[in-house]
Amino acid sequence: EAKRAGRNTFQWFDKALNDEVNRALLIRNTVQKGLDKQQFHLVYQPQICLEAETVCGIEALVRWRHPDIDGLSPAEFIPILESSGQIIPLSYWIMRQAFSDWHKIKPYLAEGARVSVNVSTVHISRSDFIEQLERVMLETNIKPSDIKLEITESMMLRNAQTAVATLDKLADKGIAIALDDFGTGFSNLRYLTQMPISDVKLDRSFIRDIDTHKANQAIVRGITSMSHELGLKIVAEGVETLSEKAEVKKLQADIMQGYLEATPLRFEPLIEFLTKRHQ
Numbered sequence: 001e002a003k004r005a006g007r008n009t010f011q012w013f014d015k016a017l018n019d020e021v022n023r024a025l026l027i028r029n030t031v032q033k034g035l036d037k038q039q040f041h042l043v044y045q046p047q048i049c050l051e052a053e054t055v056c057g058i059e060a061l062v063r064w065r066h067p068d069i070d071g072l073s074p075a076e077f078i079p080i081l082e083s084s085g086q087i088i089p090l091s092y093w094i095m096r097q098a099f100s101d102w103h104k105i106k107p108y109l110a111e112g113a114r115v116s117v118n119v120s121t122v123h124i125s126r127s128d129f130i131e132q133l134e135r136v137m138l139e140t141n142i143k144p145s146d147i148k149l150e151i152t153e154s155m156m157l158r159n160a161q162t163a164v165a166t167l168d169k170l171a172d173k174g175i176a177i178a179l180d181d182f183g184t185g186f187s188n189l190r191y192l193t194q195m196p197i198s199d200v201k202l203d204r205s206f207i208r209d210i211d212t213h214k215a216n217q218a219i220v221r222g223i224t225s226m227s228h229e230l231g232l233k234i235v236a237e238g239v240e241t242l243s244e245k246a247e248v249k250k251l252q253a254d255i256m257q258g259y260l261e262a263t264p265l266r267f268e269p270l271i272e273f274l275t276k277r278h279q
């Protein structure tokens with residue numbers, strides 16, 4: 001009986017694994033068609049500067065309305081496309097779309113606002129990344145001072161020297177760099193001084209329940225004061241409640257992003273949101 005249960009468990013596990021592999025295969029095999037058939041779109045999440053209470057940036061986030069997979073999230077398909085290299089054509093599509101939409105969004109935002117685009121490690125590590133980025137910038141007529149690239153520290157783990165060199169070149173051109181999901185993974189504090197970053201985005205895992213979670217308050221307070229001494233801004237990710245917002249404000253975070261102020265919005269609803277907010 002035990003043996004049978006064991007075998008059933010194994011079969012169940014095997015099936016789950018198999019389903020996952022099949023999903024990944026389906027995702028890989030349909031991405032080009034998805035691009036051709038315009039199944040991708042962007043949503044934009046407003047970022048609020050806490051002192052002035054203005055919308056001082058937006059983050060572009062990709063969505064894939066997949067004909068055969070309901071509710072497919074970027075957290076699932078991005079890593080799959082990273083491992084196959086297919087993230088690269090998608091990434092150019094994302095930048096081109098975000099940069100061309102930007103011209104119509106910028107007038108509604110605070111002075112100095114930028115559009116943030118997430119870039120994958122795999123992409124930014126390519127030797128032609130800067131050249132290709134500049135081509136898209138030229139095509140879409142966007143300035144370096146309008147752009148912020150969000151990177152995660154995983155890129156540093158792979159090839160620290162080349163990565164820093166690339167980031168230095170981008171920063172020299174006036175493109176801002178934000179370190180995303182800070183506090184997850186290996187968070188080497190040295191990155192904060194070695195990389196030309198302007199913002200540290202504190203992962204939502206530190207912000208969730210920050211109003212009652214003393215240990216997280218201590219961590220956020222510490223990272224914030226250290227970042228400020230280094231001239232970096234702190235972005236609190238995933239602020240969902242008024243008391244979380246009050247707490248991150250108290251802890252001196254500079255910028256917040258989260259469902260409390262706005263969920264990621266498609267272009268039209270975003271313009272509507274920004275119009276209403278400025279009335």
Ligand code: C2E
Nearest residue numbers: 061062074075078094118119120238239240257258259264
């Ligand atoms: P991320 O860059 O850290 O993006 C923040 C994620 O948190 C987004 O999820 C956003 O919708 C979600 N979020 C924002 N506010 C709240 C909140 O108040 N509560 C909660 N629970 N969640 C909130 P999303 O859009 O599903 O993206 C997940 C991840 O997928 C992103 O994390 C990013 O790493 C990746 N991703 C998304 N779009 C792109 C893209 O265009 N290119 C690349 N390379 N990666 C992307």
Ligand code: MG
Nearest residue numbers: 059118150180
């Ligand atoms: Mg991000």
Ligand code: MG
Nearest residue numbers: 180181201237
């Ligand atoms: Mg993040």
Ligand code: MG
Nearest residue numbers: 075152180181
């Ligand atoms: Mg993330």
